Amino acid sequence: MDKNQNTSNKRKENCSDENKCFELLESILDGEGTADSKEILNEKIAKCQPCFEHYHLEKVIKEILQNKCTKHMVPSELAATIRQKIQDLK
């Protein structure tokens, strides 16, 4: 039986154009999608297992990058040093 044959409740196991699809899914995650591409997204997620997995994995990676990445505190004197140097320029 053809593994890629699509049934109404089972996603196909291989994506015919992963690179293009994944780039599109990522651009939608990044807020760059158009109305059209959102329809395509819903369709892909419903019907294609690699697209479904890629979308959810990229979504959670984006979230941990945003929420968990170490933030570096700006040295307290930096703003004052910059202002002083600007004054010296005048």
Added chain:
Amino acid sequence: MSEAQRKKYSDKDKNNIFDHEFMPHIDSMYNFAYRLTFDEDDAKDLVQDTYLKAYRFINSFEKGTNAKAWLFRILKNSFINEYRKKSKQPAKVDYQEVETYYNSENVDYSMTSDLRVDAVKDMLGDEISNALNSLAVDFRTVIILCDLEGFTYEEMAKILDIPIGTVRSRLHRARNLLKDKLRSYAGNMGYDTEEE
């Protein structure tokens, strides 16, 4: 830039723009600088140089437009022109070489798909930061600009002086590389990264 596009701001206008449009971005600027240089002193110098340049060329900035993108572009160019050559980091893989490699048809993109959502969710801030920091600078930069700083593709294209299509494909490649790093962390944490 032609003279017609340049502004003639008064000292009061300049100070106003500097205080209200430039300085509020100092946290993001410092974090970007630190992620490029990995060194507190270099990051401070880079941010300071960027703000001094921004002040010197303030007449090229149109009040009320996207100051953050304008400042990030100056910072990125300063980094390339000055800091990259004296960086304390070991020599990075040449970007062109990396891009060509990941652009080739022979790369198996599906190899990263066995990284599990649950494994990623359990990762610590240090692990995700280290994974990001281990990427070559051009790949690291697009992820910082997009995911950490929330710039649009159009803004990133302007900051990096590359077409939007290149932003999109470079981001995709950067994310594949990041997943490779994350998968090795997940493997070390004892998550089963094999397919069931």
